[in-house]
Amino acid sequence: MKTLEELRKIREKAQQDMKLRESNTRVKVVVGMGTSGIAMGARDVMKAILDEVSKRGLADVVVTQTGEKGLSSMEPVVDVIEEGKPVVTYGNMTPDKARRIVAEHIVNGRIVNDYVVAAQR
C-alpha cells in the first residue's frame, strides 16, 4: 500500500534537493495530446518520457500535455523548451525515440536532428 508517510519522506528529500538548485525548471517538455495525437500513440510517448524523468531523477524537467497545434500529420509531437533557446519540435514520436530525446537532448544538450520537424524562437 502506498502511504502518505512515504510522500512526506519524498517531500523532505525534495526540499533538500531544491535548496541546492538555482532554478526549479530548466526544461519544459510538452507532449501534444489532442485527439489525433492520442490516436497516434502520444500517451505511450508521454509515459516513456515520464518514466525516463522519474528514473533519471530529472527534478528540473517538467513534462506537460497540450492540445493539437496543426501538426496532425506528424503526430505524436513533442516540444522541448529551454530558457533562451529556440523551441525544438520533434515529430512522429515513438516511446523509443522519446527516450533518446531525453538522453541526448534533455540530459546532454544535443538536439536529435533526425527527429526535428520545426525549430523556432
Added chain:
Amino acid sequence: MQDISLHLLDIIENSVRAHAANVWITVVADILKNRLTITVKDDGVGMDEQTLRHAQDPFYTTKLERVKKVGLGIPLFKQNAEMCGGNFVMNSAKGRGTELTAVFQFDHVDRMPIGSLADTLVGSMIGHPETDFHIHLSRRFISGDEAEFEFSTAVIKEELGGIPITYPDVIAYCNEAINEGIKNTKMEEL
C-alpha cells in the same frame, strides 16, 4: 481510439482546455448490472446549449486556432458507447462545468477493452499539475463483493507542501499508487 482509456484521456484533455481546476473521474464496473460506466465531471467554463449540441456533432469544434476545424473526440466516444448497447449523456451550462457519462454494456461483443487506465490517469495528473484530479474506481464482482479505490491529487499536493507533483519521486509514487488501485479493483483485466 483502440480502447476506453484513450477516449477517457481525450475527454480529460477537453476538461483541462476548459480551464477546469478540478476533474472528477469515476469508473464503475458492475458485472451484476452488466454495465461499465465512465463519468468525467469538471468545473471548467462549461458550454451553452448550442455548443453542447455541436460538441456531439462530428463536424464541429471550438478550437478555432487550429488548422483542422472538426473535433471527433466526443462524437467517437459517444458512437462507441451507443454501438455496444450503452448510452452517452453530456450535461453542461455556461460557467458551471461539464459532466459526461458513457455507459457500456459490459459483456457486449463489440465493447472496447478498458485499456491502460493507469497511463491515462498518471499522464494527466503529472501533465497538468495545475489541475486537481479526483479519481474513484469501483468494481462489483459476480459474488456481490465490491472493491473501491480513491485517489485525489489535492491530498497529494497538500502533503507535498510546495514540492511540485512533477518531482521525479512523486511521479513514481503516483504511478505506483494508481497501478496498485487498478490492481486492487481488478480493472486492468477489463
